[in-house]
Amino acid sequence: MTKPMGGIPAEFRAGEDGTLHVAGRSAASLVADAGGTPLFVYDLAMVAARIARFRGAFPGVSLHYAVKANSYAPLLAAIAKQVDGLDVASAGEMRQAIGRAEHISFAGPGKTDAELEAAIGAGVTLNLESEGEAERALTAAGRLGVRPKLAVRVNPDFEIRGSGMRMGGGARPFGVDAERVPALVRRIIDAGAEWHGFHIFAGSQALSAEALIEAQRATVVLAGELAEAIGVTPPLVNLGGGFGIPYFHGEQPLDLEAVGAELAETLAQRPPILRHSAFAIELGRWLVGEAGVYLTRIVDRKVSHGKTFLVTDGGMHHQLAASGNFGQLVRRNYPVAIATRFGSEPEEEATIVGCLCTPLDRLGDDVMTPKAQVGDLVAVFLAGAYGLSASPQAFLGHAPALERAVSGGS
């Protein structure tokens, strides 16, 4: 039985030749230029359009890029010029970010002493995840003789309703429980550190504007209460992100403008102690997820017990989430298409699999496609965030995937 798939972002269209075009160029020519498949293509104009849309919807709110979503260097370089800060989650990401943006902050529950020292030495803001980490950071700063920039990550008592991933509410490894935050901030200030404010992350991959509005309201209230308890205005309140994109059949895109309008209301009525605070939203997936497409080539077309399989040269080693094996309870189809027959009507039901010798390696399950042959290109959409870097690239020893960032003008 045919299974549904998610929607293909509207920017991806068939060219006059009837094949998929990305940033004005055919998938086949992108593959030829890159030197083969599998290939990730990121459309920089789509990312820029997302950033512009955010700016329009959230005037006066800073935009940070969560580098973990996609740290491919040309993409990161392009984004860094258009955002107000880069949020990193490891020393590796930090090295990629340094020099690209004025504001870099480093969050993550397992920072080693070496990472803390590198961050402080480079003038990066540390989002402290615990009292123990705070002490280690202060010690490292003392060793270096540098005044550290320290923010405190708060584990809020709420989370974004229906969030794809819970990052707040209840016992969590992230941040410091809200009730212990004032004492920790006082400790930091007393120790002579530059206190940079709060990082309050309540969830991710939310598609409900209402849920995000509610979480942002609660975040501003919490930041105000914490600031009152401390008696100091936080220079910055990072409201987290959590803006989702629709991956699966039936999911609707987030009403970004509704969230922006309500946040403006919330901030207009914010407690006096936050009057001079800056506010930032940290986005990864929402900025880059839809802008990426993963292109693979069909190497075999076969039938087993009446079912047609299209076997590609790509797979879960490059696109683990699309295979349904990255923390998902039930496998659902990402949007996929035959790139080289993008303008053709669906003719048959096929299952698109990767080249790995494991039944886990599925890219499209019982999907309707034009009749594809060996040599055709398959496109897996929504491949811009948590794609190649979040996949087991070494699994089964296949060749690495290629990556390219393209823009309409190039």
Next chain:
Amino acid sequence: MTKPMGGIPAEFRAGEDGTLHVAGRSAASLVADAGGTPLFVYDLAMVAARIARFRGAFPGVSLHYAVKANSYAPLLAAIAKQVDGLDVASAGEMRQAIGRAEHISFAGPGKTDAELEAAIGAGVTLNLESEGEAERALTAAGRLGVRPKLAVRVNPDFEIRGSGMRMGGGARPFGVDAERVPALVRRIIDAGAEWHGFHIFAGSQALSAEALIEAQRATVVLAGELAEAIGVTPPLVNLGGGFGIPYFHGEQPLDLEAVGAELAETLAQRPPILRHSAFAIELGRWLVGEAGVYLTRIVDRKVSHGKTFLVTDGGMHHQLAASGNFGQLVRRNYPVAIATRFGSEPEEEATIVGCLCTPLDRLGDDVMTPKAQVGDLVAVFLAGAYGLSASPQAFLGHAPALERAVSGGS
């Protein structure tokens, strides 16, 4: 509430110093020698013992190693000397295997023309996955002017009952449906290729001896029927593997000797046309899974809402399966321990997490441990198969893990 964990293989014991010893050496000294954490340690003596146990239980049956389980070069080199063949799943694995074993076979549903050509040129046996692949292989052999070694992978109409992963039965991307196999083998023989026999894989990670016995019986029956239909004795019947290891609480190890005894019976009564066939079993996980341990260091100890978290410098980017995010429906605890307090009694309930900034990164959920501190080493057991290579190593840009193979004598 405390959650149970799987059993720790009996070979891992506390030394006189009360810490975990692997191959006669303390975890701390192994880490010091390797240069830090995270570190995978593979005990070669444990692998050798598994091989010896197989030899005792399956006299006269060939043993192949499925390289995809773990292709770490020193481990692969040690295993290659003790087995009768290496089964590879990509050109990358093939390059690692060539020169190490007489018999190398290459299975995998998405072999490219370049891979087929490389395999044929190197004298590697191809396990053909489809009629289309057979034609491409014959064409490649023609181009090279080489007589190819071709076996046919059969998609059987049965699968190992309760198998962790279904690889046979019904419509599958692997192999050729049994009823079409005789025609394909005749085509190969008629084209002048060296026909090497059948590869029949009915599942993996099975712990039930009865289920394996039943599948092996059915496999021999099927091989006999196919051989009769072709009228030629297959030189080799690869019976697949599927021998599981217990990962989780309540799972019992496979009764290997029972499977071996029954297979001997089955083979004693095999159809006359298989009298001169050789039989092989292909094992990966069962040979190496229990021999590996993943060592990470605690970098933070924190409490959130009354729950204790031990934050390590390792995580799901090295041990995706242990985090519960690799195709599992429900996260269950792999066996974990505080390596530096291995001889101590459990004192507290703790949740052991990795350093990644995502709630998916859990190594041990609500497990009982001795009271551990920053600097202690955590051991995650059963890390020898589908560990580092099956994990998203680049995820969040953390440093790569180290690997070492050790033996008691070293």
